[in-house]
Amino acid sequence: MSQTASILVIDDEPQIRKFLRISLASQGYKVLEAATGGDGLAQAALSRPDLVVLDLGLPDMDGQQVLRDLREWSPVPVLVLSVRASEAQKVEALDGGANDYVTKPFGIQEFLARVRALLRQAPAGEANPGPLSLGPLSIDLALRRITLAGVEVALTRKEYALLAQLARHPGRVITQQQLLRDIWGPSHVDDSHYLRIVIGHVRQKLGDDPAAPRFIVTEPGVGYRLMGGEAG
Template identity: 50%
Template sequence: MSAVLCIDDEPAILRLLEIVLGRDGHSIIAAKDARSALAALDAQRIDAVVLDLGLPDRDGIELLAALRTRSPAPVIVLSARTDVSEKVAALDLGASDYVTKPFEGDELLARLRAALRSAGRATPSGESLTHGPLHMNLARHELKVGDRPVTLTPKEFAVLRQLITAGGRVLTHSAILEAVWGKAHRSDVEYLRVVIRALRLKVEENPASPSLIRNEPGIGYRLG
């Protein structure tokens, strides 16, 4: 059973989350504001967080930044805010996913399960990273997909390394561009698209219908 900290100032939403998450065997710790959320985080083990951005005592984006400094638990933002810039800001700050209200219970559960899996999926081992069939040797700059060696350019290797390190968490375009190309290229999304296309041709079983490198339209990429 996973302990999920649910932060929302609407009692009806907290009750609904208790029902929906309980269906999947999770227990919830309810918090109606940022203050009680941080107190709960300090008092007990938390496996995941579901966070509303519209809180009475602190903006949810600010709270997200504070949560990321205190706990490695994946955070799913659950908010009525639909602006892409809000989603990008949350994901850049380390949110694992972003679900808009009103929400479907089954979708939220699926995204929560994926976030919990991803929290332990990218397994570093000294000089290597592994995610599903992807096995990356950092020191030797080598990649294998299953048992098949794959040759990557330096930029392809660097982008894939970012994605593997993030597990299944969404990385925004700007986050990947800054990490691989530098701050001056945070807006050069076409650079990234070219590399992603090349990576899919090399690592996907069916590049036209990718199952490993997933697109989050207008936001970024994640590993499946």
């Protein structure tokens, strides 16, 4: 990864953003900034940065939620930068998909070394996929937008999370246990009735007949798969 890499800083403190902007720019990086979680997610989708620096204490939503939302569609390396120093917070962030965790206050040289390390680990030239098209159904994970025949489909958080998980692996069977673990948590891997209910709601909203599916196929006793589609 060259030092022309772009880095998105999501932090609501103007002085921290200014400090990081100056420090990162001095190393040749392009710096993008966001003061809220919502703006950060939008910039991540539109600008496709090479690295995200994420504060957890944001005014509109918790940084842990920003991380979870980002991980639904992007593999971009994330460096959490937070005053929260408890082991529980660090574990939650790392389990939620963060690549590294630095507590404030921090030394800038160590921070820059961690940035370099994460950029070295990042897959070269990996682009986030465009919308997935399955006939009339379009699934855009970056914009969190599902459309059917050009009309946006309103899904609940759980319904969206389920469809997004299937859309990340089109044509591949995802087991019931994996879906339950990823969407409801490890303590719910045996609660298959949750999954059946949500699958039923998603199918209903997509007009998908389980007896003759166009989109979601049941693999009896195993799990579900989304019909293979084309990335836009």
